Amino acid sequence: MPRKIVAKRKSVSTGDRLLLASRDRVKTVDCPAWQPPRGSLLGIEFLTEKQIVEYLDLARRMESVLRRGSTLLKGKRVVLLFYEASTRTRVSFELAAKALGATTTIITASASSIEKGESLIDTGYTLRALGGDLIVMRHPSSGAHWTLARHLNLPLVNAGDGMHEHPSQALLDAFTMLKHKRMLRGLRVTIIGDVFHSRVARSNTFLLSKLGGEVTLCGPPDMVPDAAAKLADGVRVVHSLQEGITGADVVMLLRIQKERFVGRRTSFEQYVADYQMTAERLQGAKPDTIVMHPGPIIRGVELTAEVADMPRSVIREQVHSGIPIRMGILARALGKA
Numbered sequence: 001m002p003r004k005i006v007a008k009r010k011s012v013s014t015g016d017r018l019l020l021a022s023r024d025r026v027k028t029v030d031c032p033a034w035q036p037p038r039g040s041l042l043g044i045e046f047l048t049e050k051q052i053v054e055y056l057d058l059a060r061r062m063e064s065v066l067r068r069g070s071t072l073l074k075g076k077r078v079v080l081l082f083y084e085a086s087t088r089t090r091v092s093f094e095l096a097a098k099a100l101g102a103t104t105t106i107i108t109a110s111a112s113s114i115e116k117g118e119s120l121i122d123t124g125y126t127l128r129a130l131g132g133d134l135i136v137m138r139h140p141s142s143g144a145h146w147t148l149a150r151h152l153n154l155p156l157v158n159a160g161d162g163m164h165e166h167p168s169q170a171l172l173d174a175f176t177m178l179k180h181k182r183m184l185r186g187l188r189v190t191i192i193g194d195v196f197h198s199r200v201a202r203s204n205t206f207l208l209s210k211l212g213g214e215v216t217l218c219g220p221p222d223m224v225p226d227a228a229a230k231l232a233d234g235v236r237v238v239h240s241l242q243e244g245i246t247g248a249d250v251v252m253l254l255r256i257q258k259e260r261f262v263g264r265r266t267s268f269e270q271y272v273a274d275y276q277m278t279a280e281r282l283q284g285a286k287p288d289t290i291v292m293h294p295g296p297i298i299r300g301v302e303l304t305a306e307v308a309d310m311p312r313s314v315i316r317e318q319v320h321s322g323i324p325i326r327m328g329i330l331a332r333a334l335g336k337a
């Protein structure tokens with residue numbers, strides 16, 4: 001029997017309901033009757049701890065494959081379908097596919113028949129008819145991947161869906177953390193910024209919680225509502241930056257989008273004044289606390305240029321981790337690992 005999905009939430013505010021809404025939508029497909037096409041990676045939320053560890057182990061192996069080159073995916077066609085702008089994710093999926101010998105095609109909304117009104121599902125059918133073996137997709141709507149996956153018997157990899165998930169980002173973040181910290185179990189990770197809108201925050205929270213990390217979500221109440229603590233087990237919400245960074249092993253900053261402050265209680269200027277990461281504020285953290293950011297970074301907004309470039313910033317290393325992580329994801333999706 002499919003699970004009952006919608007819980008009673010009489011006491012939950014509209015903002016909180018929005019924050020949790022994407023989880024509910026995803027749960028509607030988390031039933032025994034439906035599974036995404038084999039090899040797909042749609043999100044972290046429904047992966048097991050074992051599956052996450054397998055992706056991280058696979059990336060470790062892919063680092064040496066990257067050095068010596070490979071033809072593991074020779075003859076395979078990887079389609080990169082990007083309805084939203086991207087630099088890191090798109091390029092690293094492309095380089096990852098090429099490092100394994102696959103061919104790649106990039107489709108963006110502005111230079112394809114998507115502009116003429118072709119639907120997501122018809123675009124998917126077209127790409128399958130053209131011989132695509134795998135689709136890596138970024139889409140502005142939360143849950144778009146689940147819709148496409150129901151219609152297309154092709155492995156599908158989520159490169160970011162709206163406010164929902166960005167699973168490969170969370171995997172590469174965990175991979176980067178493990179290069180600096182012994183293990184994720186017990187690791188204290190503070191994520192600072194607009195958690196409400198952040199697919200990166202959501203995927204990282206799911207992943208770290210499953211692997212025993214201690215997640216703190218930090219920001220003003222309209223960006224980090226108290227309901228965010230319900231995202232996963234052991235998640236803490238704080239609104240004071242000082243409290244958020246004290247004792248943290250990892251401080252992860254999120255990109256701040258000025259246009260999202262319209263109609264909010266917190267102004268953009270107030271956010272920068274209260275939450276921008278500066279070298280002085282970082283002195284309140286431990287000496288070995290590392291600074292992370294999924295990118296793109298906006299110097300002078302969520303962090304200063306000094307913080308972005310300091311030795312404890314691992315931001316560029318995160319970008320590099322994207323290649324072995326995405327090599328592993330592609331190889332697994334195509335049944336080669």
Ligand code: CP
Pocket residue numbers: 085086087088089090160169294295296
């Ligand atoms: N981190 C991330 O998703 O960056 P891009 O938008 O450049 O892909």
